[in-house]
Amino acid sequence: MFEVHQQDGKARLGSLQLAHGVVQTPIFMPVGTVGSVKTMVPEDLNKLNAEIILGNTYHLYLRPGMEVIREFGGLHRFIRWDKPILTDSGGFQIFSLNNQRRIDETGAHFQSHIDGRKISLTPELAVEIQETLGADIHMVLDECTPFPATYEQARESMQRSMRWAKRSRDARNRPELWQFGIVQGSMYEDLRRESIEKLTDIGFEGYSIGGLSVGEPKPDMRRIAQFCCEYLPENKPRYMMGVGTPLDIIESIAVGVDMFDCVMPTRNGRNGTLFTSNGRVNIKNSKFRLSQDPLDPNCSCYTCQTFSLSYLRHLFMAQEYTALRLLSLHNLTYYLKLIHDIRGAIREGRFQELLAHHRGLWET
Structure with a gap:
């Protein structure tokens, strides 16, 4: 269950009641791509009062693989983290492979960056992986639209993501785990609105704003975030994927976003x-x-x-x-x-x- 407890303008205080505990919002989720927040251990994260961390479907599927995760009964026990976990579907990582991947109606086809083996990730398989991981919140598989994109490219990509979202919802077997739809449509407001309408018709526990922080100018990112929040359901959490700087986070909270993740704190620290x-x-x-x-x-x-x-x-x-x-x-x-x-x-x-x-x- 998600509740909004208080607002100051459009900025919202809320809470998520998830399978592994309650998460207060707004929330920033440290990124633990392969089951570990780089250079940190769970004790560190607990001392920092981290309430939820993020894992990556693409990377965890390749290594250690689902056989290992099943042996441990899920990702929580494997990494010794007893609080909530969110997993993304791997769409952004597949997008980042550029010439090493092919996308068609069935899903995304690519070669492993580890051993070169050929892999086909369908919306149904992405759900199966994330339910095996036992992620409290998992994302549907989507096609991350590049920037810049023509209107036709953005429309075709968004509509495919919406068909994949329906397939992902139909494939869901563990209702205690939340599933989020992902809004796409690049920088085109009418496409973003169409995406929101299709996702809300399907019905999800929450909604992610995808396809941002992919090279677009900051004013466009802020404009699209604000536009999406105007049309997304008020009684569902809103998650802005891969964002971002401290100011990005605050500006997004100002228009009604609740959840954030980004590699920036750890990556910048290492740099x-x-x-x-x-x-x-x-x-x-x-x-x-x-x-x-x-x-x-x-x-x-x-x-x-x-x-x-x-x-x-x-x-x-x-x-x-x-x-x-x-x-x-x-x-x-x-x-x-x-x-x-x-x-x-x-x-x-x-x-x-x-x-x-x-x-x-x-x-x-």
Whole structure:
């Protein structure tokens, strides 16, 4: 069950009651592509108060494979995570294969990037995999429309995704696990509305806004997110896939989005880019060589409470694995605290104040 408890403008406070527990919204989901959030262990995530993590159908199907997952009775027991998990269908990863894949009405056909074997992923198989994983929320298989796309390309792609969505719903066998439809239609509002109408006619536990963060200009991303939220059901959760920066998240919450995932905090951490209360920090900057200051004086994470900028820079420049862990830990702490602060701002009726502050911080 999904409930909206409070609103400040279009920003919403809510809760999801899932098979493995309750998740508060808005929510940011750390990405654990192959069953692990990179450099983190479940103990870390629990200490950060992560409520739900994301896994990837495509990668988990290839490795370790469903035989292993069945042996353990599902992904939760295999990775020792007892809170909710969301899995995406693999559509974006297939989209990313470019010339290595072929899409037709039956599904997506591609070669494994691991061993080159040929694989056909149908909507029905995507459901079977995700139900085997035991994901509390799983996505239907969709075709991620590239940007830019002509109107005809976007329409054909969207309509195929809608046919796949119906097949995915018909293939569902575990009603205790939620299934989300994915809105497509590229940058064309009439196609997005047609997609929403077809998905809501099918009926899902929630709806994802797909096909964004694929290279389109930020104004287009914001426009489409706002448009979709105007037509998506108010009593169902809205999930914006693969987004994004702190400002992307806040701007999307402002128009009514509830759920987010992105590799940015961990990937940027591993690349030496940090999100702080004072803006972005590049740990490679030579000005930090002798600095005894913490990375973020307003952060309570182990990294900021224990180590200097100088030491963190040293670890990163020396290519020490410890740096990847410490910097990822900080970025995840920042993102999850940001979500906590946003919830507080909505609860107290000061969301617009918080939005204005972060626009000033991240747009400069």
